[in-house]
Amino acid sequence: MKYDFLIVGAGYAGAVAARELADAGHKVLVVDKRNHIGGNAFxxxxxxxxxxxxxxxxxxxxxxxxxxxxxxxxxxxxxxxxxVLAKEKDAYYPIPINRITINKVFNLNLSEEEVEGFLDTKRVKKTEIKTSEDVVLNSVGHELCEMFFRGYTRKQWDLDLSELAAGVAARIPTRTNDDDRYFSDTFQMMPSHGYTAMFERILDSKNIEVRLSFDYLLNRKEINFDKLIFTGPIDAYYENCFGKLPYRSxxxxxxxxxxxxxxxxxxxxxxxxxxxxxxxxxxxxxxxxxxxxxxxxxxxxxxxxxxxPVPNPINESLYQKYLAKAELEKNVYFVGRLAQYRYYNMDQVVGSSLALVNKILDK
Known part of the structure; x- marks a missing residue:
């Protein structure tokens, strides 16, 4: 059987693309090397x-x-x-840093109006923001940086803050009020019956076939298709021809x-x-x-x-080599955190997938 689209990966990027293409009348096969749908959100x-x-x-x-x-x-x-709380020496502090965090760390009783002025006395002003260290020092200064950021970053990324792109630390705000929510987005929800149930409904279409426990990279010639959407690591697709892109596991x-x-x-x-x-x-x-x-x-x-993906200038430069190769493809598309080497949130992956399908259908 020949499929209009083969989609590699049954996570957000692949499932959303599959549903949009199926609704447009295309016959789609979704494969995943794991034995379940949903990717890491399973x-x-x-x-x-x-x-x-x-x-x-x-x-x-x-x-x-x-x-x-x-x-x-x-x-x-x-x-x-x-x-989220951060544990430090038998005490727990709200993260992201807010007024409660600052008062507890420094044993103060600052009002919301006073917090900004206090932080100004701690900040290390940076004229140019290049790294995550620049972001943190410019926002909260040395003490809070060492207490909450440097050690965590070393464990998470095996890099010092000074070696990590600014965008990583920029994801975490600093607040002067008592808002202790980790996120401040307008919509903060969980699927009532879980993510897997949501993915089952996304993939529930007469035009979608799902094949699990199938590693496309090891079986590239087994499926007959017109176009390919790949959501795995872009360097793996090209057999690491320019070298492996670094990822944290x-x-x-x-x-x-x-x-x-x-x-x-x-x-x-x-x-x-x-x-x-x-x-x-x-x-x-x-x-x-x-x-x-x-x-x-x-x-x-x-x-x-x-x-x-590990965001820093060296890795971005390597990714750009793969991207240049990908842009020469006529019927192969790359989307998702690993395929685009971007530190995407779930909603960003959905948005990126919808944008790709719109582009394909417009063609």
Whole structure:
């Protein structure tokens, strides 16, 4: 059988592209080397009946009404605002840094109006912002940088703040009020029945066929198709012809406890203690009511499945070589965090996929 489109990857990028093309009348085959759909957003019940995210916590948030309404076609939502604490020497501090964090760290009682002036006395003013270190020092100064950012960055990226692109640290705001939400987006929700159920509905079309446990890169000639959308690592597609792009991987340690609650918020960061970066307790995120609770500890590592592109000028320069090669392709398209070597959030992947399909259909 010949397909109009072969889509490699059943995560957000692949599933959204498949649905849009299928709705436009195209016959689509989606393949994934894993044995499930949903990519890293896949969720499932563990052996204790707790809904977990095997690949670490995924919290949906966006400022785009268009993307929120698009996904609302495939799921009902549960309102959820994520909260994160950082543990440091037996004390817990709100992250992102806010007035409560600053007062607790410096043993002060500043009002909202006074916080900005206090931070001005701590900031290391930078005339040019090139690295994540520049971002943090320019925002909060040395003490808060060492307490919350430098150690966490070293564990997460195996790089110093000074070696990481500015955009990574720029994702985390500094607040002068008591807002302790991790995200400030307009829409902060979780799929009521989980991500996997949402992906099942996205891929539910007579024009979509899904084939799991199929590694396209090892079986390139097995499928007959007109056009290809690839959502995996772009360097792997081209057999690392210019060299491997660096990615950070993760190792997950899942645990279950016979208690109702393990920690007071969804995620606790460990910037300077422990080998892991953070612990997430899933019942906070999902709202599931069930006996016992399940958590995951995350360990960042250099080898394993690629999760995060490593943003810095050297890696970007290497990516541009692959991008130049990709732009010469006539019927091959690349979309998603790994294919575009971008540190995308979930909503950004959806937006990028919708934009690609619009471009293809316009042609």
């Amino acid at each position: 969720d499932t019940l563990d052996e204790n009946g707790v809904l977990i995210h095997p690949y670490g916590p995924h919290i949906f948030h966006t400022n785009s009404r268009k993307i929120f309404e698009y996904l609302s076609r495939f799921t009902e939502w549960r309102f959820y605002e994520h909260r 993760l190792r997950f340690e899942h645990e279950h406890f016979a208690v109702d609650q393990f920690q007071s918020v969804g995620t606790v960061n460990y910037p300077n203690e422990q080998d892991f970066t953070r612990i997430t307790e899933f019942k906070h995120i999902t709202g599931q009511v069930v006996s016992g609770t399940s958590i995951v500890k995350e360990y960042s590592q250099s080898s394993g499945d690629p999760y995060y």
